[in-house]
Amino acid sequence: MFGFTRTTPEITWKSIEGDFLLGSCSRRIFGYATRCAQSAWSAFDDEARPLGVFADVEDAKRALWRAHREGHDAVCTAPPEILSRRGEKSRAMRASTEERSRTVAAQPASW
Numbered sequence: 001m002f003g004f005t006r007t008t009p010e011i012t013w014k015s016i017e018g019d020f021l022l023g024s025c026s027r028r029i030f031g032y033a034t035r036c037a038q039s040a041w042s043a044f045d046d047e048a049r050p051l052g053v054f055a056d057v058e059d060a061k062r063a064l065w066r067a068h069r070e071g072h073d074a075v076c077t078a079p080p081e082i083l084s085r086r087g088e089k090s091r092a093m094r095a096s097t098e099e100r101s102r103t104v105a106a107q108p109a110s111w
Contacts, residue, residue, distance in 0.1 A: 013061065021057060023064045027076040030068035033060040 010026040026074035030104070033043040041060035044053040045067050054060040 011065065021060065023061065023068070025068065025072055025076050031064040032073070033057065033064065 012024045012039060014022040014024070016022065021033040023031045023033075024030075026028055029046055029053070031043060031045045033041045033054075035057075041054045041057050043054060043060040043063045045051055049072070050065045051067055053065060
């Protein structure tokens with residue numbers, strides 16, 4: 001089987017109700033921005049840490065992408081086969097679980 005990698009990041013901006021903006025790349029949501037009462041935009045990263053307050057939505061988008069870019073290059077553009085899958089245990093984790101089940105004696109439940 002073959003695959004391809006994009007040379008440019010795939011960025012998607014979703015606007016909700018005109019005052020909430022969600023930014024996502026090819027693999028995950030990387031941040032959001034909300035419009036304040038004074039028409040300024042407050043931007044937050046994917047862990048809800050504030051990135052700043054910006055005069056317009058384009059400045060907020062640039063700040064969101066700038067905050068995510070380094071992690072995007074390292075993680076999001078990596079081939080899927082080298083990233084661990086959610087719920088998948090590493091070999092070390094499986095070994096320790098198996099070892100634990102052999103060495104831990106069963107304890108009867110007592111009330």
